[in-house]
Amino acid sequence: MAELTLTDVPAGHGCISKLTSDDGDFRITWDPADPEDTENARQAFDDLQRAGYALYRTSAEERSVIRRFRPEEGAMHVVAVRPNRGG
Amino acid sequence: MAVFFTGPGQVWTASTAAATAAVPWTLIGTTAETVTVERLAWSIAGTTGSMGAFNGAWTGAGAATGRFPQFAGYNCPPPPTEAQQAAWRRENEQRRAVLQVAGARASQLLLSVLSPAEAESYTRLGWFEVRGSGGGWWRIRRDGQAGNIEELERPGGPRIASWCCHPPGGLPDADAHLAQLLHLVTDEDGFRATGNRTPRRRLAAAWQAPVR
Secondary structure, three states: OOOOOOOOOOOOOEEEEEEEOOOEEEEEEEOOOOHHHHHHHHHHHHHHHHOOOEEEEEOOOOEEEOOOOOHHHOOOEEEEEOOOEEO | OOEOOOOOOOEEOHHHHHHOOOOOOEOOOOOOOOEEOOOOOOOOOOOOOOOOOOOOOOOOHHHHHOOOHHHOOOOOOOOOOHHHHHHHHHHHHHHHHHHHHHHHHHHHHHHHHOOHHHHHHHHHHOEEEEEOOOOOEEEEEOOOOOOOEEEEOOOOOOEEEEEEEEOOOOOOHHHHHHHHHHHHHHOHHHHHHHOEEEEOOOOHHHHHOOOO
């Protein structure tokens, strides 16, 4: 799988992409070296989880469900989306 | 309120009107009359029924025959002014521009998550295949987001069934495809439990083939 190549995400930063209809996705980025940034990202992650979003970690190695924000693992890309429904 | 709501060719009589007394419309004119409706009719005068066939002019059975002249032009909304139409066009163009930007961002995000082979297939062929967490093979098609997932017999093989399972909220298609991909590769059983399955229809000839 490709590494994160979103043009507006600075190199080495993590990113939470919340999928939205009007923006495509709303991106929250954080610098793992910046504690305040990281805390904001954790807050966003927790808020999304509470709101019922499905959260997935996507990386070169894996696509997995993520249930806990782990900043100690460094920059990661998280995709947040409302759970699928049968159409 | 004097309204009728019916379809072409239907005959309305006093007894029909009586039978529909439970609904908020009644036959136009005197209920002693028999009216054969010539075209799809509509409701007016404040009902909330479907207005799909209502074109703003009273052109139904009564008007055509002059039977109900008292309803000519009754309660018809005025046609939109030039200014209103221009405003609607502007709103539509703005909305289209927003959706175009959203779609481009969604495509960028999806392609950043796909492998090079998947991305190549998606952009060139309009679909990519993925193995679910339960071992099944799936094809996610680029056109639309409802019923766009195909369950396959094997990689590159024929379709067993189509599935409809997508996120709510009117996301751009590429966002929905990403959500479908992530659902399949992390929880195939959950996907099957959530989605609606449409089995592949076999050709009639296949049913008629001799049984061996």
